[in-house]
Amino acid sequence: MNSSPALLLQNARIIDPANNIDEPGDLLIINGVIRRKGKARSLSCPANCLTIDLQGKWLVPGLIDMHVHLREPGEEYKETIASGTKAAAAGGFTAVACMPNTNPVNDNQSVTSLILTKAAAEGSARVYPVGAISKNSKGTELAEYGELKKAGAVAVSDDGRPVANSQLMRRALEYSSNHSLLVISHSEEVSLSENGVMNEGALSTRLGLRGIPTVAETIMIYRDLALAEYVERPIHIAHISTRESVDLVRRAKNKGCQVTAETAPHYFTLTEETVGMYNTRAKMNPPLRSADDLAAIREGLRDGTIDAIATDHAPHSVMEKDVEFDQAANGIIGLETAVPLTLALVRENILTPARMIELLSVRPARILGVTGGSLAEGNAADITVIDPEKTFIYREEDVVSKSANSPFLGWELTGKAVLTIVGGTITFRDM
Amino acid sequence: MESEYRFQHRHILGIEELSASDIGFILDTAESFKEISQRPIKKVPTLRGKTVIHLFFEPSTRTRLSFEIAAKRMSADTFNISASTSSAIKGETLIDTAKNLTSMNPDIIVIRHASSGSPHLLARHIKASVINAGDGTHEHPSQSLLDMMTVREKKGKIAGLKIAIIGDISHSRVAHSNIIGFTKMGAQVQVSGPATLIPAGIKQLGATVCHRVEDAVADADVVMALRIQKERQLDPLLPSLREYATFFGINRTLLKSAKPDAIIMHPGPINRGVEMTFDVADGEQSVIMDQVTNGVAVRMALLYLIMGGEDR
Numbered sequence: 001m002n003s004s005p006a007l008l009l010q011n012a013r014i015i016d017p018a019n020n021i022d023e024p025g026d027l028l029i030i031n032g033v034i035r036r037k038g039k040a041r042s043l044s045c046p047a048n049c050l051t052i053d054l055q056g057k058w059l060v061p062g063l064i065d066m067h068v069h070l071r072e073p074g075e076e077y078k079e080t081i082a083s084g085t086k087a088a089a090a091g092g093f094t095a096v097a098c099m100p101n102t103n104p105v106n107d108n109q110s111v112t113s114l115i116l117t118k119a120a121a122e123g124s125a126r127v128y129p130v131g132a133i134s135k136n137s138k139g140t141e142l143a144e145y146g147e148l149k150k151a152g153a154v155a156v157s158d159d160g161r162p163v164a165n166s167q168l169m170r171r172a173l174e175y176s177s178n179h180s181l182l183v184i185s186h187s188e189e190v191s192l193s194e195n196g197v198m199n200e201g202a203l204s205t206r207l208g209l210r211g212i213p214t215v216a217e218t219i220m221i222y223r224d225l226a227l228a229e230y231v232e233r234p235i236h237i238a239h240i241s242t243r244e245s246v247d248l249v250r251r252a253k254n255k256g257c258q259v260t261a262e263t264a265p266h267y268f269t270l271t272e273e274t275v276g277m278y279n280t281r282a283k284m285n286p287p288l289r290s291a292d293d294l295a296a297i298r299e300g301l302r303d304g305t306i307d308a309i310a311t312d313h314a315p316h317s318v319m320e321k322d323v324e325f326d327q328a329a330n331g332i333i334g335l336e337t338a339v340p341l342t343l344a345l346v347r348e349n350i351l352t353p354a355r356m357i358e359l360l361s362v363r364p365a366r367i368l369g370v371t372g373g374s375l376a377e378g379n380a381a382d383i384t385v386i387d388p389e390k391t392f393i394y395r396e397e398d399v400v401s402k403s404a405n406s407p408f409l410g411w412e413l414t415g416k417a418v419l420t421i422v423g424g425t426i427t428f429r430d431m
Numbered sequence: 432m433e434s435e436y437r438f439q440h441r442h443i444l445g446i447e448e449l450s451a452s453d454i455g456f457i458l459d460t461a462e463s464f465k466e467i468s469q470r471p472i473k474k475v476p477t478l479r480g481k482t483v484i485h486l487f488f489e490p491s492t493r494t495r496l497s498f499e500i501a502a503k504r505m506s507a508d509t510f511n512i513s514a515s516t517s518s519a520i521k522g523e524t525l526i527d528t529a530k531n532l533t534s535m536n537p538d539i540i541v542i543r544h545a546s547s548g549s550p551h552l553l554a555r556h557i558k559a560s561v562i563n564a565g566d567g568t569h570e571h572p573s574q575s576l577l578d579m580m581t582v583r584e585k586k587g588k589i590a591g592l593k594i595a596i597i598g599d600i601s602h603s604r605v606a607h608s609n610i611i612g613f614t615k616m617g618a619q620v621q622v623s624g625p626a627t628l629i630p631a632g633i634k635q636l637g638a639t640v641c642h643r644v645e646d647a648v649a650d651a652d653v654v655m656a657l658r659i660q661k662e663r664q665l666d667p668l669l670p671s672l673r674e675y676a677t678f679f680g681i682n683r684t685l686l687k688s689a690k691p692d693a694i695i696m697h698p699g700p701i702n703r704g705v706e707m708t709f710d711v712a713d714g715e716q717s718v719i720m721d722q723v724t725n726g727v728a729v730r731m732a733l734l735y736l737i738m739g740g741e742d743r
Contacts, residue, residue, distance in 0.1 A: 200631050201631050201632050202631065202632025202633075202634075202635035202636070203632070204630075204631065204632075205607075205630040205631055205632045205633055205635075205636065206447075206607075206632070206635070206636060207547055207548065207569060208547035208548075208566065208567050208568040208569025208570065208604060208607060209547050209548075209567075209568075209569075210568075211630075211631060213631075277548065277551050278547070278548030278551055278552065319524075322524070322526055323524055323525065323526070323552075324525060324544070324546030324548065324549045324552060325546065325547065325548045325552075326546045326547065326548075326567065327546060
């Protein structure tokens, strides 16, 4: 949108945890690069410069969502790279990592290249493809990690189709080291969760819905951590949702294992009660859990056990969602609600503003080994401006994503990304 | 009090939505309708001109026939759609089916479906009243009401009774509705069965769980056995039907610990020799056939009440 070579962001509260900064200031972008930072109203504008007075709003390193589903190729009626990254920009994200469960599966360089070509041509955010752990995500043969990496993949994952075979998981952890690819595990013991549609407990019994026990997650996290420790490789655990999962990750970290973990905003905001009378917008995998699990997730975010907040943005059309609960697809969209939902934890004094930015930008950048997460001079100007006070009602007609499967529709939310900049180009502006 | 009560429900989706007063009122109404089925001309004009569609996505003999007889004895026009003849196999969604049915302006849809909550989904998208005739492993309210009617008829009351429910509690919508219903009416419900078939959190529904079937049956006024489906053996939830029959089947020896006048119930269809022995199923204490008779009366009452209870 903005092609101005220079952009002066004035009078901001600059929160840059990577450089231990949280103070009022100005920031000058020239040719897509962060050129200079200074005290508030200290920097002046060069010629042809666009100046935006931020009036004390938060200026932070661009947010990075390390777990989204863009649905392209194969399910463009749900989302495309263009629409998904537009939703990302509207939610304050400057980069997303997209999971490989497309059709065809992103298990080879051609699909990875296609995603990157489309993202460069039509995208409103940086896109980091995540390749599949196994060919066609079938869990039998390793995918071609070298070619995936060469084409631009940043990690491999079995998201949505967990690796049941422990030997394959071990080999994936080992072989990924040759190509410096991170293994992201969707940890789920399918023999315990199969056909389950919500958290197992009194509520699932009352509703007559097949439950997914918390141990289905715990057991597989334990396996994955044990394998990663044994072969001395890093591992990232996706979307953790239970108290036991937080405990396991905390224990592994205390032992010095190279483990990182993410959770999603719905796991620290909603409980299984949201299922109510068969609300399919509250159906996802892992499922919404109990209030006790939610409390543990919040504690894990506070104490650093959980490294990142990722949305698991999973667009589905009404065809997949306006059906019987047990027939409905898993997943909700999340890119446009992550900022206000995380800010709620700041208002509750569970997170500091700096910790929030670590979870949404600094750590995801480091875990994936990609640019961003820092406002150091000389870095690409990936920047998000957040108005922490702005209140809005999240309405279906305002959803930017191509799908509107969110349990937060109709909620009054506080805090919003109002300006998103990728490499100096404004990708979203609402101020 | 009695004169102020009004039946307010437009749909019958589950026992959970009904109060004790609602249940009592339905049972009173059903008792008054029971006589109609004993007349030589078994028909009253109460629902003349009303259209009832039976939408069955799961096979059913007894429940469907019972609903159909109930509607016909009330002079309603009835239509049956079963899964094999419906659009379901052509890929039509339940909401589309609902919209199409709405266009034909029916008054009542009676639905049976394998997915829990599907009657609720239908009710949200249709103008007609919806009666849940069994949804997944959630509820089967008309079955529970006929069970309560039978117990009240035989025991003169429900409050204070001890009800033992034995068998596959996990997969039984009848058990779920009955635990909620009998508890609401002041009875004490004890369940027993293989631990693999006792679901998480059943206590929160109001039931006491007994590991030994003898403990559940001890001093019981009502012993209800649930159907065991053969495929549960593969799940793996049961080692064999033979072992189930030996340790959880209702037989005469086990019944000795129940109250001498205890009644025996089963929602049918019975696997004779598995859930109960032949002599128990056919014995003096069995009220299984009364359950079937009362089913028609209860369903007549439900159709009548959700249509506003007028023109009687």
